[in-house]
Amino acid sequence: MNLRDIARWDTSALQAVQRSLSARLATIGFVQDRLADIGRLPTWQADAADAARRRFRIAADDLTGEVAAITVVERLIREMVDAVTHLQAELDGLREAAAAHGMALSDNGDIIDAPGPTVDAAAARRDELRAAARALILQAEDLVADAAAVLTRAADGATEPGETDRPGTGLSAPAPPPDGSPLDNREYWDALPAAQRREVIEQHPEWVGDCDGIPSAVRHEANVGRFDDERSRWEEERARIRERLDRNRFGGAFTDDDAALWYAEQKLRDLGDLEKLVRDHPDGRLMLLDLQSGERTMAAFALGDPDTADHISVTTPGIDTTVASLRGMTDEAAALKAETERQLDLAGRTGETVSTIAWLGYQPPATTGPGNYDVPFLDQNLGRGWLVDSWQSDRATAGAPKLASFYDGLDVASQKPDPHITALGHSYGSYTQGLALQDPGPGQPVDDAVFYGSPGFDANDESDLGLAPGHGFVMRAHDDPIAVVDGFGRLGPDPVQADLEQLSVREATTPDGVRREDADGHSEYPRPSGNGELRTSGYNMAVIVAGMPELAIR
Incomplete structure (x- = not known):
């Protein structure tokens, strides 16, 4: 033919x-x-x-x-x-x-x-x-x-x-x-x-649910339609593992069955969390559902329609992020979307639309569970497990091509001639993001990138990341313990020493007249403060997602 x-x-x-x-x-x-x-x-x-x-x-x-x-x-x-x-x-x-x-x-x-x-x-x-x-x-x-x-x-x-x-x-x-x-x-x-x-x-949802480039509404319908089959699959797998453990006089002492049982039960809990997330956000889109290719469940959830949005953001999280964390990430995505739309309205660009996406399409290092990279968690900020996992690079190396493909899929599935795409990477996720932007290919479609709470992203400037000059940004709180990891340079130069623009995370009154709180520690960057307003760091992300970096607080 x-x-x-x-x-x-x-x-x-x-x-x-x-x-x-x-x-x-x-x-x-x-x-x-x-x-x-x-x-x-x-x-x-x-x-x-x-x-x-x-x-x-x-x-x-x-x-x-x-x-x-x-x-x-x-x-x-x-x-x-x-x-x-x-x-x-x-x-x-x-x-x-x-x-x-x-x-x-x-x-x-x-x-x-x-x-x-x-x-x-x-x-x-x-x-x-x-x-x-x-x-x-x-x-x-x-x-x-x-x-x-x-x-x-x-x-x-x-x-x-x-x-x-x-x-x-x-x-x-x-x-x-x-x-x-x-x-x-x-x-x-x-x-x-x-x-x-x-x-x-209806008959082969697994063909398209996780397929980059397919319309987001199709991916969502296919993935939601897989919930019952995946639950049955993992209930049967759990029963098989339990039967093996019951037959083994030594239990799981000399096999991996006890670890396999832990992960099977976790995936069933993940399915419950995702079903609740979909119910609570009926306009959201489950753009990824993968319970098969890794020890832990991988998923991505979008607010707004990325196929028609003028501005799209993709947030890649770091250590210890699991499907249970997606609810918090989605709440942060909702706050970012609302602030971005507000800034567009203030700029007289009310017709422009926004979609914000929480992407957990890789296996970040974890400090809980029986996996190979899961180590005892001794201290929330400076513990051995946290630091050792921050230095691991293979999780990011494995995840970066998937993230690069996801970016590309957003671009080709968009009904806009050239959607404005912003990459947001937190902690270890910023390292994965940096590798994804450098993924060899025909050219990545991301327009702006923000690295916050980053241990490194293996790049010195925008040219290393496929970005135009002035479109790469770094934020780090003065007391963020990630600085301990940065100092070793294991994942690239110290981000605050790179030739990317440093944005403020301190308390400030932004150009819209809002007094905003600072971000402390490692996790507050995207979170609203006690008064419900995004912090300076969150505001900075919003104006960059809106395509107005000139309004960011330096």
Whole structure:
């Protein structure tokens, strides 16, 4: 299949076939009814009548088989009409977009320069068009394969009455491309017709719930729909582990079963916490739900619609953050969103929208639990566990590519031409954030970054982070114990010595006339103070998320 084949698909011919099959079904139905009526004649008796009835039953059985085959094919044709109509509309849109940028689509999905005056077309636009074109070709090939399978079953007489009521007997949705980029994922979704999108959400939610580039509303619906299955999975896993422990005379002394049981029970508690979070924030979006790939649950929750927001922030937390912490993070995200919107209103930019996201898509070091990196927690601020875990780098190294992909997914899923994205990183999360901004790739979409309470982020200035000059910021409280870790330089230069702009966290009256409290210690930066107002540090984050760093307090 190629783009020319898609364009030349004759939906009118398909519709004519569908009408013919529908008429055939109506005719067969009429014949079946008449045979049944004749067979029920009460005055028709004797051996000849019995023989005739037997022949009628044979004929009726033959017609039933034919009805099953025709019904399946008729349904297939209807689905094909919808799918092909969708593909052709998408193709027309791609060709118009390509022409607007002085380009054209070749039949195999490559991008070529169109005849006429040269138009400056960014490489990103070429990549986007190429990914979209190839997604259409893959979808067309999948349609052809599905149709061939259905027609073969019908021709072989393998169809059965009622088969059309079962899933998987007509066109079926393909899975997303393996290891696809966020752009590949978005184009995959765009290429699916409405019926197949619904099939994916209802039957294969795991395909899209954690898939960067897929619309946030789709991810939310898919993830929420997985709650019951995940609970059943982990209840069964817990029962299996308990059974193994009960059979083992030494308990968990010589196995990892006791640790596995601890994590299984924790994941069940995490599910309960996430369900409550979703109930309490019906307008929120659960953009990530991963209970399989790590010891601890990973999740991300958005307030506001990131697909339509003008300004998006993503907060990456640090040590000891778990799903149980997401409620507090979401409360902080709500306060940040409200303050950002307030600052936009004061600036006369009331039409601009905001989405704030709490991202726990990696496994931060922890000081509780039986995992390899979980060590005894001796002191909330300066304990051995806190410091040792602050120096570990592999958790951040593993999480950074996921965070970079999440940023990219927000950008490609956005309905805005260029959404303003701000990265906010706290503590160990700031180190993960710094690595994510340096993730090798076609270029990260983050516009501004704030590192607060940071032990380091392995960079000296904005150029190291893919940011424009003046768009990287650091905040640290004078009594933040993270400074003890900074002094070793294990995770890069001391942030307050880097060539990023240092913002104040001290008590101040901000340009909006609000008197704001300072941030003390390691955790107060994003939290409202006792009077309900964000502290100076939180205000600074809000004006940067709003795209107004000139209002920040230095």
